[in-house]
Amino acid sequence: MEPALVWVGSICVLLAILLPAGSLEAAQAIKVTDCRGHSLSFNQPPQRIVCLIESALSGLYMLGAEQKVVGVSANVYQAPAYRWYAAMDERIRARRLPAPGNWDFVSIESVLALRPDVVIIWSEQTETITALExxxxKVFRVFINSREDVWREMLALGQLTGRQVRARELIDYSRGELEAIARRTSRIAPARRPSVYYMWAQGNLETSGRKSTVNDLINLAGGRNVCGDIEREHLIVSLEQVLLWNPELIVMWGNDRKDPADILCDPQWKRVRAVQSRNVHELPEVFLCDLWTLKFPYAVKLLAKWSHPAEFADLDLEREKRAMLAKLYGPKILAHRP
Known part of the structure; x- marks a missing residue:
C-alpha cells in the first residue's frame, strides 16, 4: 500500500475514534418528508430551526433538540405555556429567544433575520409558506388529524434533528400508554359507553367529527362521539342538534374564558343530560394534554376516568401527569415545575 494511503486511512480511523458519534451523524446528508408529503434535503441535520407551532416545539424539547431552535411561536411567551418552557430553557425564561410569529401572523423579515435552515409551520399557512420558499x-409543513399523524411528525422531527432513536423511544412509550388504556376500555360494553360532546374553546357549538384527534380521544377513552358519523375534522353545529344528541358527558377544551360552571348555569343547556347530571369537565391547560403531541395519552386517561369513574378508580391522575412529564421532558421540568 502506498504510504500516502496508509496515512489517510490512519487519519480516518483516528477521527472515527475521537469524534463523538453525534458529530459524525451531524455531517451526514439527510432527506426528510414533512406531514404533507414534501421532501426536504439537507447536507446535514439543520442547526438553526425556527418553529412557529407550539405543539411541534414541544416535540423538539422532548427530543432534546431545543438548542437547535433559534425562533419560536409567540404563543410560547403567553400564559400558561410560558412557565413550562421557562422551566426547561433559560433563553425563554429570560425572554431572549425571538418569536417572529404564530398562527395569526408571521413576520417574514424577522424569520429571515434568524437565518433558519428550516422553518416549521402549519401547512394551512399557505401565504407564509409561499413567501418563505x-x-x-426550506419549510417543514405540519398537518395533524390523528394520533398516527403525531407519530409520523415525531419520526420526521427525529430525522430532522438527528434524534431518530429518541423519537422511536418516545413513540413506543406513547403507544404503550394508549394500549394500556384501550385494553381496559375494550372490555366495556357498547351500551355502557357514554355519549360525549366535545366543546372547543372558540365557541360552545364548535366541535369535531370522525376524522379528528378528538374522535380518537373519545373512542380510546371508552366513549361515543355524538358527531362521530360526520366526516369533518372541525364543524359548527346548532344548539338544537346538541339537544337532539343529548350527550351524557361534555368535555371542554382548556381555556381561560369559560369553565364547566358557565355551561352548568347556562339556561340554554339545562335540558342536556350532561348538565342535569353535572357531568361537564374541562381539560387542563393545553401544555399538559395537547392532542397534537405525545401528551395525547394523558388526555385519554382524563376522559377515561370521567367516562368510567368506577373502572378507573385506581388511576391517580397527578401521579400519571408527573410520570408523563418526566418521561417526555426529563426530570428538569419537575425540578423547576411551575
Missing part, C-alpha cells in the same frame, strides 16, 4: 427558506 420564494426567498429560499
Amino acid at each position: 420564494q426567498r429560499g427558506v
Whole structure:
C-alpha cells in the first residue's frame, strides 16, 4: 500500500475514534418528508430551526433538540405555556429567544433575520409558506388529524434533528400508554359507553367529527362521539342538534374564558343530560394534554376516568401527569415545575 494511503486511512480511523458519534451523524446528508408529503434535503441535520407551532416545539424539547431552535411561536411567551418552557430553557425564561410569529401572523423579515435552515409551520399557512420558499427558506409543513399523524411528525422531527432513536423511544412509550388504556376500555360494553360532546374553546357549538384527534380521544377513552358519523375534522353545529344528541358527558377544551360552571348555569343547556347530571369537565391547560403531541395519552386517561369513574378508580391522575412529564421532558421540568 502506498504510504500516502496508509496515512489517510490512519487519519480516518483516528477521527472515527475521537469524534463523538453525534458529530459524525451531524455531517451526514439527510432527506426528510414533512406531514404533507414534501421532501426536504439537507447536507446535514439543520442547526438553526425556527418553529412557529407550539405543539411541534414541544416535540423538539422532548427530543432534546431545543438548542437547535433559534425562533419560536409567540404563543410560547403567553400564559400558561410560558412557565413550562421557562422551566426547561433559560433563553425563554429570560425572554431572549425571538418569536417572529404564530398562527395569526408571521413576520417574514424577522424569520429571515434568524437565518433558519428550516422553518416549521402549519401547512394551512399557505401565504407564509409561499413567501418563505420564494426567498429560499426550506419549510417543514405540519398537518395533524390523528394520533398516527403525531407519530409520523415525531419520526420526521427525529430525522430532522438527528434524534431518530429518541423519537422511536418516545413513540413506543406513547403507544404503550394508549394500549394500556384501550385494553381496559375494550372490555366495556357498547351500551355502557357514554355519549360525549366535545366543546372547543372558540365557541360552545364548535366541535369535531370522525376524522379528528378528538374522535380518537373519545373512542380510546371508552366513549361515543355524538358527531362521530360526520366526516369533518372541525364543524359548527346548532344548539338544537346538541339537544337532539343529548350527550351524557361534555368535555371542554382548556381555556381561560369559560369553565364547566358557565355551561352548568347556562339556561340554554339545562335540558342536556350532561348538565342535569353535572357531568361537564374541562381539560387542563393545553401544555399538559395537547392532542397534537405525545401528551395525547394523558388526555385519554382524563376522559377515561370521567367516562368510567368506577373502572378507573385506581388511576391517580397527578401521579400519571408527573410520570408523563418526566418521561417526555426529563426530570428538569419537575425540578423547576411551575
